Amino acid sequence: MNTQVVNENLYQEIVTKQANISLIGLGYVGMPIAVAFAKKINVIGFDISSEKVELYKNGIDPTKEVGNEAIKQTTVEFTSNEEDLKKAKFHIVAVPTPVNADHTPDLRPIQGASRTLGKNLTKGSIVVYESTVYPGVTEDICVPILEEESGLKCGIDFKVGYSPERINPGDTVHRLETIIKVVSGMDEESLDIIAKVYELVVDAGVYKAESIKVAEAAKVIENSQRDINIAFMNELSIIFNKMDIDTKAVLKAAGTKWNFLNFSPGLVGGHCIGVDPYYLTYKAEQLGYRSQIILSGRRINDDMGKYVVENLVKSLIKSNIPVAGAKVAILGFTFKEDCPDTRNTRVIDIVEELKEYGITPVIADPVADAEEAHHEYGIFFDSMEDVKDMDAVILAVAHKEFMDLSHEEISNWFNSMNEKKVLLDIKGVLNRKDYETNEYKYWRL
Template sequence: MTTIIGDTEERADERASGQYALESSGEGTTLEHTTEQSTREATICIVGLGYVGLPLAVGFAQSDYRVIGYDVDDVTVDRLQEGIDTTGDLTDEAIQDGDISYTTDATTITEADYVIIAVPTPIDDDERPDLGYVESAATTVGSKMDPGTTVVLESTVYPGSTREVLIPALEDASGLSAGEDFFVGYSPERATPADDDHGLEDVVKVVGAQNDKVLEDVATLYESVVDAGVHPTPSIEVAEACKVIENIQRDVNIALVNELSMAFERMGLDTREVLEAARTKWNFHDYRPGLVGGHCIPVDPYFFAHRAKRAGADPELMLTSRSVNESMPNHVAELTIKALNECHKTLRESRVLVLGLAYKSDVGDIRSSKVTHVIDHLREFDIDIAGYDPHADDDEIRASFDIDVQESLSFDGFDAVLLTTSHSAFEELELDDVAAALDDDGALIDVAGAFEPNDAADAGLVYRSL
């Protein structure tokens, strides 16, 4: 195993003087500092100030680096300049602290010693990787960077993308040669929104680079802000591949329990009870069924599948798992319809309140939420839908879901409550109060399994869950 270690209290950028030494031992290879300074001398530019780039910018600024935060979105930059956290994961104070400049002026990239690109990498309508943002960012960076700059890509990509897409775009725009005039590395983001225990400093940073010298340099840079340490890889492609398979593994395992939950529902078995029993085995892997949304798990398998197919491989298991997880919104809608029928409700006269529109608990991001597909399916039966989410912006919910939005929570006049995203705020709900507010013989469809079936039954609710 290879690890990078060093003084995380006082570390300056010394890449120009090369004042670092590799030392070998029986444990592996370690990177020791030969000098210490009290301030960071490098300027770092973060390109893309979303849920990945902004914490990076703040993390480096809080570690005494001068940071330039660059984004093409005027609204985002204006809010950051006003000291407003645009992600919901940081604080306004964190945005305001440290030596960090937020800008839409690309000419500031010229001032940077390191440029870290953290832009979106979605899939298109045909489930093919879209690296347009990476190529565009590389073109901008290449047109502004000075010789000697090190560029690190953090966006999720398929193995080979850094060499095939990023480097050519940088070279074309700059007229410089990678490895001679500028240097390139790759370090996959491992951001987990709304997880205070796994922030930038808490998760091991994987790093790959075009040669050993650049690898040493980039690893040292990241180790100065990541307390958990840095894991260098033998190649850029290894670092690229490790990112996508982390989420593929989760997708496949969630697909298994989702498929089980659909089968157990037909068998009349409680999935939660089955999993609780199975969990008593010491080596049982604990996954829960649910809707699989977000920017990573539903996307990364397609990145890897694209590259695997190019290599002549058939990634059948991961694509089948994707299909299973993509079928869950319809399954949740069908559970809701069954619950309404059990309550003797006429579907076209029914009203359902959806609790939680974001893609995961305690975040406000609705952009990749699978709840929209549940709502679309229910609408096919003319069911009236309203929504409430304490974290998401109400106007954004209206625009994205085209539903009525409650600004304060009320169950009056509804026939069923569909709990899709288990925000912490919903844990305080009293089921007796919910049942009393609903029309006669109301239902609770508990996608997240936040409540006990017996408690729902005692409250007089028809209960369904995955």
């Protein structure tokens, strides 16, 4: 049987623009990849959201990852017509892989993308998945869907690979081009072509993993490791708060040791750190092993919103401010600073916990995608002008525009009739000494 399905010259055809590549999923990860590749080769950018595609066509970057100017200048062929995928021979799937309410993997986006691609897959193609998954998803779940929808046979009519995304949304330093790219393929031929294609845009170079499963596992443990380290910092913060010791000061002192790991306490959200560990523990449980360290870290991090609100309530009581009906502002709602993405933000945990105490907070975030926040959480943002006469303020996200606020501007947020201004600084961005005064009840992780 002839297994030489992928044209040996496919890479050359891509480079000389005789063959196209496609990017399926144009979010915070997929769109920057499409734009980067389009500087060198022909790219079809596909997304099921016609509204998103129209924004890109009009030169608007809702993700703020590359900016409007780069979108206006790019040669990416943006489309929501799935049949356009037939024009490509090399496909990159970069759709989100969230978790369900019970923390089990939600594979519907990647399954849906596989079905759409399968319907439009042509002989001799290579499909590379970038979505974070547990080991085995590419070959055991995605390949059968591609085969069923296309009527083609993997290894005979098309080939697959996996290359985990490492783009850090909102990070202007660690980009696609500057981070070593792990690549894998189902065999040597596909691995070679996949590696060469990514080398077109990844200046830092590629690392060829031994197998697709190794590459899948490498991605899922990268973020699990970060999650565990942050959980340790959050646990330290709980302990040191009980001891009335400033956690940030302790970490600063410990950080003078050359091999001390630089992590900080905080809310753990986003599509990676707060999600990926559950993919690994889900697969482990299928194999009869109940995770101990990973799930312990997850429990700590998932409870931090509740812990923040408990300390807010204690601060209000100590300041003789009634809890029920207190006017509380939350500044920042995104999952990380200077990034408009609100999906899987853990600030929502603070909002929900406040409701348990009869508090409906004022929420202001000039960076966040307001439409997305309303769609995801039913939340309407308030303006910064609405932050006045407050009983308490929670500085939840360290956006640059919050970092530049003066002491006077912060002071003007509060109700001057209260004996104390209750200020919670989740990220520890303010100078503690400026607010540990008789005027303030200041608290941070």
